[in-house]
Amino acid sequence: MTNESSIIKGADYALLDEAYSYEALWLREKASFKSIASLFQSNPGKRPSDLVTEYERNKAKNELVGKLSMEFISKIGISINQSKSYPTQLRSAVNPIELFYYKGNIELAKSRTIAIIGSRKVSEEGKQRAHRVAKVLCQSGFTIVSGLAEGVDVHAHLTAMKYSGNTIAVIGTSLDTFYPKQHKKIQEQIAAQHLLISQVPFLRYHNQDFRVNRHFFPERNATMSALSEATLIVEANDRSGTLTQAKHAIKQNRKLFILNNCFEEKANSWPWKYLELGAVRVKEPSDIIDNLNGTRK
Amino acid sequence: MAINDSNIDCYTVEVEKKTPDSSKITFSVYDDNRDLAAFIEHNNKADAEEALAAFSTVTPLAFSLSEAEENSLSSEQAYLHFPENPSRQVIEQAINTLLEHMESKGYSITARRNDWQ
Numbered sequence A: 001m002t003n004e005s006s007i008i009k010g011a012d013y014a015l016l017d018e019a020y021s022y023e024a025l026w027l028r029e030k031a032s033f034k035s036i037a038s039l040f041q042s043n044p045g046k047r048p049s050d051l052v053t054e055y056e057r058n059k060a061k062n063e064l065v066g067k068l069s070m071e072f073i074s075k076i077g078i079s080i081n082q083s084k085s086y087p088t089q090l091r092s093a094v095n096p097i098e099l100f101y102y103k104g105n106i107e108l109a110k111s112r113t114i115a116i117i118g119s120r121k122v123s124e125e126g127k128q129r130a131h132r133v134a135k136v137l138c139q140s141g142f143t144i145v146s147g148l149a150e151g152v153d154v155h156a157h158l159t160a161m162k163y164s165g166n167t168i169a170v171i172g173t174s175l176d177t178f179y180p181k182q183h184k185k186i187q188e189q190i191a192a193q194h195l196l197i198s199q200v201p202f203l204r205y206h207n208q209d210f211r212v213n214r215h216f217f218p219e220r221n222a223t224m225s226a227l228s229e230a231t232l233i234v235e236a237n238d239r240s241g242t243l244t245q246a247k248h249a250i251k252q253n254r255k256l257f258i259l260n261n262c263f264e265e266k267a268n269s270w271p272w273k274y275l276e277l278g279a280v281r282v283k284e285p286s287d288i289i290d291n292l293n294g295t296r297k
Numbered sequence B: 001m002a003i004n005d006s007n008i009d010c011y012t013v014e015v016e017k018k019t020p021d022s023s024k025i026t027f028s029v030y031d032d033n034r035d036l037a038a039f040i041e042h043n044n045k046a047d048a049e050e051a052l053a054a055f056s057t058v059t060p061l062a063f064s065l066s067e068a069e070e071n072s073l074s075s076e077q078a079y080l081h082f083p084e085n086p087s088r089q090v091i092e093q094a095i096n097t098l099l100e101h102m103e104s105k106g107y108s109i110t111a112r113r114n115d116w117q
Helices: A004-008 A013-027 A033-041 A053-067 A069-074 A087-090 A106-110 A126-139 A154-164 A181-193 A202-207 A210-227 A240-253 A260-264 A271-277 A285-292 B045-056 B088-104
Strands: A076-081 A100-102 A113-118 A143-146 A169-170 A195-198 A229-233 A254-261 A280-282 B008-016 B023-031 B035-044 B078-082 B108-114
Touching: A004 A053, A013 A033, A013 A053, A013 A076, A013 A100, A013 A202, A033 A113, A053 A069, A053 A202, A069 B023, A100 A106, A100 A181, A100 A280, A106 A195, A113 A126, A113 A154, A113 A240, A126 A143, A126 A154, A126 A229, A126 A285, A143 A154, A143 A210, A143 A229, A154 A169, A154 A181, A154 A229, A169 A181, A169 A210, A181 A195, A195 A210, A210 A240, A210 B023, A210 B078, A229 A240, A229 A260, A240 A254, A240 A271, A240 B023, A240 B088, A254 A260, A254 A271, A254 A285, A260 A271, A260 A280, A280 A285, B023 B045, B023 B088, B035 B045, B045 B088, B088 B108
Parallel strands: A113 A143, A113 A229, A143 A169, A169 A195, A229 A254, A254 A280
Antiparallel strands: A076 A100, A100 A195, B008 B023, B008 B108, B023 B035, B035 B078
């Protein structure tokens, strides 16, 4: 039987304690990203371990180790606010996450990033647009961020990897889960060669009513937007979950780009609304690069 | 979670069969046009599998259900997976097929909420 210390080796025990404490905060009744962010706002400088009892932390630790195994836990990256690995741009979110889990190269979170997002039922033209724009942007040095959903998201990730670019997947499930299941290999590849991020607390995710877990999908859109220098929408309709990210991008003062074709879709009213809010209408990938590099207004 | 909880972007149906052990199945699909997820809660594995098989005649669903504890009021939950990324229209059609099939097995529709309309 392998004991904890032989598995963790050089891992940071203090950081693991913060993760157990964060999990413990999420085990409290009515915990949410909003309530937890608000708890940290009213306790500036405090860490999760300062805000839970030893009993709560130990309970979460035992449950987590029992559910995931120490070996699994020891392979997870943990990034906490004010640590070296924590991307400071995440603080732009309305309810910034205090801690997240990751696998892969965390340094990618500090590169120039652009989120490419859109509908899961994307048209053939939409796929081609996603491919073209992701190719040009990753070849221009941008890391492609997306949510590993079907459609535009997965095309953006795959294109970045195909052209030897970098990509970050921000998932709306816990790090030990694959959803959609058919993206398991892609998720594993991103975790091994790029960066996979999840803000979803393991215990809460596995313990609560499964249907409530759907709220983690739109919540991760806020983080994805905050993590990225800009968000680009390739294709979406008026009721798309993609627009939750658009909303966050505007709130967080991030650049929001909308591909021209979205405006040409007669049934869509959202592009015009976001144009008024400060979004930028773009036709070519070069329009985005010029805008982000400050060479075009 | 009650069926009338916040159901944004969800289509939820509940069927029940008035028997001594009162079989009940709740089926829920979350679709915000970007993320798609489905869940089932049941206290009768055989009937739940039958319901999902009926759904799968329209668009396949991958699932693995556990047996609910015998002689108890507890129920089991499971995630369901869509291998083919169906449209909402197809999912709605598949839900109708599921409901028709369960009605033919003696179940009644006790709740139905479609937030996609």
